[in-house]
Amino acid sequence: MTQQGVRWTTDQVLALAPDASSRKAGSRLGVAGPWSETGSSTEGAVWGLCKGSGSKPYQTIVDTGGTGPAYKCSCPSRKFPCKHALGLLLLWAADDAHVPPEQTPPEWTEQWLESRKKRTQPRPPNPEAATTSTTATNHEAAQRRAERRAQRITAGATELEQRLTDLLRGGLAQAEQAGYGLWEETAARMVDAQAPGLAARVRELGTIPASGPGWPMRLLEECALLHLLTQAWQNRATLPEDLATTVRTRIGLPATPITTPLRDHWLILSQYDTADGHLTTRRIWLHGERTNRTALLLSFGAAGRAPSLALPTGLTLDADIAPHPGAGVLRADLGTHHTPPAPTTTRPEGKRIAQALTAYGQALTTDPWLESWPMTLTNVIPIRTEDGHVWQLMDATDKTALPVPTRTPSPPDLWRLMALSGGAPLTVFGECGHKGFTPLSAWTHQSPEVISLH
Known part of the structure; x- marks a missing residue:
């Protein structure tokens, strides 16, 4: 970042990589050899020419200011950022020698920056806006569409209730015998009912019988939560408005953001991606310095795109x-x-493990379908059990501990967390849920830099 000479660190650059292969390829390009005509401006633009396999070098630009970061590269890659953008940022993060600051952008960079600025500027109001009668007609049509969708969702929820009843009457063993096909068919019916939230939860049910010992109890718990959601939808008119809105969101209806903006200095605590084969979801956790509020930004990429x-x-x-x-x-x-x-x-004020569990319990009272709740734990030490199979975060004072779910984060990241601790207490931000605590980032009193664990 070039505002007042501020630059990103290597970890911050690598955290932008869409996948491990891009991170590795970008690291190889983070040296001066393949680069020429590099520079950066005080407005946050970084540019350079990268020698590739063709006769012409790739023109690479990164806008880190304003509404950035945004990337432009003449290479054919469909990843954002591509390896050239990552390499340029790594070179720029190293020092001023290879990417001089306060430079005038070349013409090819200036053109892209200008076009980007025009695209991001708000459009002026249309002087020939729709009349009041047209607006009213559109509103009535939207209401009719919403009512028809609500009717389809209600029909789907009723059908799902019947299928859950049949499952419990026949015994949970039939779920193991029927396999995943039973649930995929039911999920497709929920998609037809325009209830994607119900469809997603039904698909999760299908994975439980093959999840190992104790699956009947887990299946029963998830069936109970699904039953609670369908009943809440059918009785939404009697619920408090906030809870009714949560139910609509869990069903899969889009929520309209509050129009009054909330301004703050937002600390970027974590960024990580999850993929289901068709869609990549990026979760970015923010913490407001003034409001002390935690917020979650979601961004999506389809068909393999970041x-x-x-x-x-x-x-x-x-x-x-x-x-x-x-x-x-x-x-x-x-x-x-x-x-x-x-x-x-x-940095956000951390909580002890007991306080974190209490906060998670309170969050469940307002949204029983929560998988996890963001939390900053203080005074904890990462440890492994004697058999080496379970990771934990242990309170350094009262020795209480929370398990870390397996596979998330990856073992190398957990070893990195242990190396950062060195056996001493540290502060960890992550998600606290019924499976344990998933660390996402960490820092210490001696080294306050936020270290990403994904």
Whole structure:
């Protein structure tokens, strides 16, 4: 980041990589050899020419300021950022010698920056806006569509209730015998009913019988939560408005963000991706310095593409967000960036393990379908059990501990967390849920830099 000479660290750059192969390829290009005509501007642009296999070098530009980061490269890669953009950022993060600051962008860079600026500027109001009668007609049509969709969802929820009843009457053993096909058919019926939230939960049911010992209890628990959701939908008119909004969101209906923007200096605590084969979901956790509020930004990429939104972990962003409505809902949409991301020494106040569990329990009272809740744990030490199979975060004072779910994060990241601790207490941000605590980032009193664990 070039605001007042501020630059990203290597970890912050690598955290933007869409996958491990891009991270490795970008690291190989993070040296001066293949680069020429590099430079950066005070507005946050970084550019350079990278020698490739063709006769012409690749023109690579990264806009790290304003509404950035954004990337442009003449290479044929469909990944964002590509390996050339990552290599350029790594070279720029190293020092000023190879990417001089306060330079005038070349013409090919200036053209892209200008076109990007025009695209991101808000459009002026249309002087020939729709009349009041047209607006009213559109509103009535939208209401009719919403009513028809609600009727289809209600029919789907009723059918799902019947299928759950049949399953419990016949015994859970039939779920193991029937295999995944039974649930996939039911999920397809929920998609037809325009209830994607129900469809996703039904697909999760299908994976439980093959999940190992204790699966009947886990299946029964998930069936109970699904039953609770269908009943809440059918009785939504009697629920408090916040809870009814949460139910609509869990069913899969889109939520309209609150129009009043919430401005703060948002510390970027974590960024990580999950994929289901068709869609990549990027989760970015923010923490407001003034509001002490935690917010979740979601960005999506389809057909193997990386999500477009990417923010450097550990920096702070002066920006507006638009929170989504609902009881205990943390999701928000990112609005205007007032300044580029910059370093900060402010960190969220951590909680002890007992306090974290209490906070998670309170969150469940407002949203029983929560998988996890964001939490910052303080004074904890990463350890392994004597058999070496289970990772834990142990409170250094009272020796209570939370298990770390297997496979998430990966073992190398857990060893990195242990190396950062060195046997001493540290502060860890992550997600606390019924499976344990998933670490996402960490820092120590001696080294306050936020280290990403994904």
